[in-house]
Amino acid sequence: MNKKSDIKGIDKDVYLKFREHIKRNKGKIHGNLINSVEDALELYMKINEDPKLKSLVSMQLEGGRSHTPQDKIQNFYKEFKERFDYPLLGSGELNNWIKSTLNITSETALKKWRNRLRDNGYIIYIKDNMWKIPANESGKQAKFTPIYDKIYNSLQPGKTVRIEKLKSLCEKEGEDHIKVIMKLEKEHLFKRVNPGVWEVLEPEIMET
Numbered sequence: 001m002n003k004k005s006d007i008k009g010i011d012k013d014v015y016l017k018f019r020e021h022i023k024r025n026k027g028k029i030h031g032n033l034i035n036s037v038e039d040a041l042e043l044y045m046k047i048n049e050d051p052k053l054k055s056l057v058s059m060q061l062e063g064g065r066s067h068t069p070q071d072k073i074q075n076f077y078k079e080f081k082e083r084f085d086y087p088l089l090g091s092g093e094l095n096n097w098i099k100s101t102l103n104i105t106s107e108t109a110l111k112k113w114r115n116r117l118r119d120n121g122y123i124i125y126i127k128d129n130m131w132k133i134p135a136n137e138s139g140k141q142a143k144f145t146p147i148y149d150k151i152y153n154s155l156q157p158g159k160t161v162r163i164e165k166l167k168s169l170c171e172k173e174g175e176d177h178i179k180v181i182m183k184l185e186k187e188h189l190f191k192r193v194n195p196g197v198w199e200v201l202e203p204e205i206m207e208t
Contacts, residue, residue, distance in 0.1 A: 053103060073116065076101070080122060086182045087136045091129035093178050148183055151175070155200045163196040 018036075019029055026032045047054050079101060098113050099105065117123045123131040151169050155161055163177075170177035181198070184190035190198045 076113065076116070077120070077122065080117060081135065084133055085136060086179055087133055087186075088126075088182050089123065089131045089133055090178060091131065094123070094131060148180060151180055152184060152189055152200075157200050157202045160193060160197050160199050166198075 018040075019033065022032050022036050023029050026036070080097075083097060094114065095110060098110055102109070102113060104110060104113075114123075118125070121134060123133055126132050151166075151173060154169060166181060167177045170180050181190060184198075185192070189201050191201055193199050
């Protein structure tokens with residue numbers, strides 16, 4: 001069965017430009033036209049299925065190329081400061097944010113942008129895949145809100161809680177589980193005992 005289909009109604013000028021593009025890039029039209037159309041359709045679907053990629057492509061087509069590399073770097077730093085307002089940050093969250101923000105998948109590119117943050121003093125590596133954010137170490141963190149109280153009160157002091165349970169609780173309250181964990185650790189209500197596992201502490205031993 002022949003699976004090939006003709007697409008009717010294409011603008012003649014667009015079609016001719018497309019043929020000329022194929023000839024310039026592949027040397028000849030015969031044998032390349034159908035495959036090129038299929039590639040273009042697949043690319044179109046991929047772009048439109050990813051909102052971030054669609055936005056990036058639209059920006060480029062509308063003149064985003066005029067943005068200088070320095071603009072991109074400064075915007076990156078600005079978004080970092082706006083996104084992270086707590087003093088400690090896990091490598092997983094940091095890496096995922098960089099990849100998502102810049103729409104990258106390469107580990108080499110990830111390290112390059114993470115190193116920019118480190119080399120310019122935005123982050124400092126501590127240990128156990130944790131980074132310190134010096135700008136947020138003023139000690140003037142936001143007060144312990146009722147939401148944090150509610151999450152803490154749903155746990156049992158003296159017991160341990162796993163990351164999956166915390167994620168579930170935080171999603172119900174519309175909170176970032178990483179921020180909640182950092183806050184509870186700061187208030188000495190959480191003590192990390194294993195990767196992804198915390199001991200829930202009694203309030204009366206907060207100052208020990």
